[in-house]
Amino acid sequence: MTSTIGLYVPGSSVLHRLPAGTKLLAMVAVGVLSVFLDRPWQVAAALAAVLAGYPVAGLPVRVALGQLRPLVWILGFTAVFHVVVNGWERAGVVVGVLAALVLLASLVTLTTRTTDLVDAVVTGCRPLRVLRVDPERIGLLIALGIRCVPVVAGLAEEVRDAQLARGLGASPRAFAVPLIVRSLRHADALGEALTARGLDD
Amino acid sequence: MPVIEAVGVSHRYGERTVLSEVTVRLEEQRVGVVGANGSGKSTFARLLNGLVLPSAGRVTVDGLDTRSQGREVRRRVGFCFTDPDAQIVMPTVAEDVAFGLRRRGMAKADARSRVEKTLVAYGLGGYQDHPAHLLSGGQKQMLALASVLVTEPALLVMDEPTTLLDLRNAQLVARVVAGLPQQVLLVTHHLDLLDGFDRVLVFDEGRLVLDDAPAAAVRHYRTLMT
Numbered sequence: 207m208t209s210t211i212g213l214y215v216p217g218s219s220v221l222h223r224l225p226a227g228t229k230l231l232a233m234v235a236v237g238v239l240s241v242f243l244d245r246p247w248q249v250a251a252a253l254a255a256v257l258a259g260y261p262v263a264g265l266p267v268r269v270a271l272g273q274l275r276p277l278v279w280i281l282g283f284t285a286v287f288h289v290v291v292n293g294w295e296r297a298g299v300v301v302g303v304l305a306a307l308v309l310l311a312s313l314v315t316l317t318t319r320t321t322d323l324v325d326a327v328v329t330g331c332r333p334l335r336v337l338r339v340d341p342e343r344i345g346l347l348i349a350l351g352i353r354c355v356p357v358v359a360g361l362a363e364e365v366r367d368a369q370l371a372r373g374l375g376a377s378p379r380a381f382a383v384p385l386i387v388r389s390l391r392h393a394d395a396l397g398e399a400l401t402a403r404g405l406d407d
Numbered sequence: 408m409p410v411i412e413a414v415g416v417s418h419r420y421g422e423r424t425v426l427s428e429v430t431v432r433l434e435e436q437r438v439g440v441v442g443a444n445g446s447g448k449s450t451f452a453r454l455l456n457g458l459v460l461p462s463a464g465r466v467t468v469d470g471l472d473t474r475s476q477g478r479e480v481r482r483r484v485g486f487c488f489t490d491p492d493a494q495i496v497m498p499t500v501a502e503d504v505a506f507g508l509r510r511r512g513m514a515k516a517d518a519r520s521r522v523e524k525t526l527v528a529y530g531l532g533g534y535q536d537h538p539a540h541l542l543s544g545g546q547k548q549m550l551a552l553a554s555v556l557v558t559e560p561a562l563l564v565m566d567e568p569t570t571l572l573d574l575r576n577a578q579l580v581a582r583v584v585a586g587l588p589q590q591v592l593l594v595t596h597h598l599d600l601l602d603g604f605d606r607v608l609v610f611d612e613g614r615l616v617l618d619d620a621p622a623a624a625v626r627h628y629r630t631l632m633t
């Protein structure tokens with residue numbers, strides 16, 4: 207079915223052992239600082255640094271490239287757009303920064319258990335309690351979101367197979383409508399399961 | 408064993424009555440439920456943990472009313488659905504098993520050792536960090552089962568847990584269920600799973616039409632279906 211993009215790969219590297227909160231904060235900090243990168247050599251250095259993190263985490267560079275695969279179209283489109291509008295250098299910088307950030311985010315999720323990530327987010331969201339936001343709920347939403355990605359991808363695959371089996375072409379509507387119906391049905395069942403498993407207890 | 412009691416229970420979805428006047432008291436360790444599609448089996452099963460509240464009558468488990476004491480009831484009653492994909496709520500195996508424990512306020516470290524033991528017990532040892540979506544259908548159902556049983560419910564309600572499985576995995580699940588110390592109420596179309604059960608209920612068009620030993624109940628069910 208779907209590849210395991212960004213899903214935790216067990217290990218005992220330095221990156222695995224760093225606290226989830228630290229990794230998240232570092233990621234946010236790098237994201238903010240990345241807007242200051244505007245020279246190709248700076249971007250190349252950033253990319254190299256992030257890529258170097260993969261072997262440090264015990265992950266082959268092949269895994270890193272796999273993280274970019276789903277974004278090939280977006281990266282390609284962005285590249286073409288910037289080449290036309292702003293020229294080669296700018297295109298390289300923008301695409302390079304984008305790729306580096308995606309690789310960094312993946313590196314974090316590949317080396318951190320979802321529960322640890324979620325716990326870190328929950329801790330980080332504590333101040334939101336004054337706004338009557340329940341940090342636990344935010345954490346749960348994130349975990350559910352991650353869990354739903356492969357499920358919905360599986361549903362999409364089933365719908366597409368059914369479409370092909372009935373000889374329907376690639377009609378977007380014939381695809382979207384049953385997918386939405388199935389996703390809603392799944393959401394309904396998931397809600398039931400959450401109640402049964404003690405969500406509100 | 409817990410005591411399940413339904414008294415004059417009816418259920419309507421809008422105008423449609425899908426369960427009518429069900430009165431039954433169940434305290435055996437193994438109770439089966441059979442009936443045609445749409446006969447009200449799932450509705451009955453969902454009444455037992457308060458997922459569905461009766462339109463009329465009342466349902467209690469050990470004297471706890473599902474309407475007013477839903478939370479206490481759900482702590483005693485584990486529920487296993489047909490489709491494990493809808494029941495597995497966390498991205499990885501160990502996280503999913505830990506979910507129920509964490510919801511009940513168990514500390515992370517305590518949960519961890521309990522989770523590990525449970526995974527081994529259900530044939531998922533070594534799969535802790537495995538993404539749930541990469542498990543086989545049979546493994547997913549075992550995970551769903553492990554995640555429910557780790558909280559040690561006194562009653563386990565299962566709604567067609569083997570319907571989506573192949574024969575081999577269905578038998579695997581059946582073997583695990585057979586060995587459970589708790590009370591089990593099993594809704595199923597796999598009639599051989601009911602061998603050795605204490606009691607089997609037959610539903611037809613929303614009514615409880617027979618309540619007997621497995622052999623007699625299955626015989627009656629077969630005549631209904633022809």
Ligand SMILES: Nc1ncnc2c1ncn2[C@@H]1O[C@H](COP(=O)(O)OP(=O)(O)O)[C@@H](O)[C@H]1O
Binds near residue numbers: 444
């Ligand atoms: N949420 C619902 N809304 C409306 N009708 C429902 C709902 N759930 C079940 N039903 C209807 O109630 C009847 C009994 O369903 P169910 O208890 O699922 O039967 P079974 O499990 O024996 O197949 C069916 O006719 C079904 O269509």
Ligand SMILES: [Mg+2]
Binds near residue numbers: 567
């Ligand atoms: Mg059903």
